[in-house]
Amino acid sequence: MSGMVKILLFAASLAACVPAAAAGAQAACGGCHALSRPDFDRLGITERLERKAPPLWYAGNKYRREWLVQWLQAPTRLLAAGYFPNAAIRSTAEGDEPDPDRLPKHPALSRAEAESVADELMAKKPHDALIAAARYEPGSVNRRMGAMDFGKFKGCQACHQDEPGKGGLSGPELYTAWQRLTPEYIVSFIADPKAWDPNTIMPRMEMNDAAISKLADYLKLIGGGQ
């Protein structure tokens, strides 16, 4: 690749990932996040292999607005190893580990920018039907039993952490999930992840509504929702 092409591509990627102060969600976020539904039929898994960040085209069905506004002003890392499969990992003699030098940092927005971007994102609701069909009967779960269900019985701990430092690194941390996600999204996504994202790397497990609600109750408990 010529030096000129390298410079052009680098400049383009920077421009795409760093939000301009007064830019809307499309200009600010579109370089890394999908803001409209990708053409999955045409792209196949290439779409996922080239993703840089979580898709936002159904953000309004997924996130709690108040969390978005808060997080956008003071972003924290929700994926300890970055976004898979192009995560920032390095191969070492002890196995793969997150590469801190390659983990991207999300820009922080001002309060006004965060409110504006959150409004735009919350308007993205292509999956209203999935939310309407979601069945969640809130209940309570014992912390020890919930942890066993999460870790030993369902195996969620392979990829997710239910407390800091406990569990896998490839999936988003789940001890903060209740604060950022709607309950309907949580149960619907667990029930059928591909209905939300055809290229998801979240497996669908054979669980009935009660079992899924129990997992959601556990996320509520560890997320400070009860």
Add this chain to the structure above:
Amino acid sequence: MRMLHVMLPALLLGGTGAARAETGAELYRMYCVQCHGSQGDGRGVNAKSMDVLPRNHRDPVEMGARQDADLAKVIREGGKSINKSVLMPSWGHNLTEEQVAMLVRHLRTLCCEKKP
């Protein structure tokens, strides 16, 4: 600049047309490396937190003891289906049968085919 003229149309054209066929290596990178590792040696970024380590797909003895049908079953139905760890999930809802077969073929290249 001549190179730029050649590359830009190629970049633009790359975004059109039918999807190209995926490879077993790409499917492995998408679904497996988190646990089984970027080298396929069972030491993925998730492995450190596990009591039972993921299978080392580079181990010809361990992998040689499994039939292709067994590998396809565990990919499709998860570790529990063969009395192994529940930490290996079932990918049967995410993958087509053709993709499962591609992954099995890729596992055979990892374990048992020497690189030229």
